[in-house]
Amino acid sequence: MDSIGIDQFRDRFQHWIDRVIDRHQPLKVTGQSGSDFIVVSAKDWEQTQETLYVLQNSALMKQISASLTTHVTGKGYQPSAREIDEIFGV
Structure with missing residues (x-):
């Protein structure tokens, strides 16, 4: 700074x-x-406040941790090709 x-x-x-x-x-x-x-800046302040909120919310941090674990191990939800197309508007 x-x-x-x-x-x-x-x-x-x-x-x-x-x-x-x-x-x-x-x-x-x-x-x-x-x-x-x-x-x-106001935008940076708001982003920092949002980050602090998430970091201080133990329920959200547990969800993030669980999501990371399923992602790393490849055990998370895998959308079908049709669902991917729908998401991207194809």
Whole structure:
């Protein structure tokens, strides 16, 4: 994560906002009093919140783990050729 001073952020505000949004990388801004804050795009914030929700939900994590196990062992559901065609609109 890049870090800049508050004056540098204020002087080129739009540049830094565009950079955060375009690169999908947060920016740490350090204030003169030593207090810091992070600038992150709304989309990235929402995605992070969704990820945290899944990681904190033990039922969802168990489902993901079980699904991974069946996938790795090849014991998961195998759709028929007709079902695959239907899924892809063929």
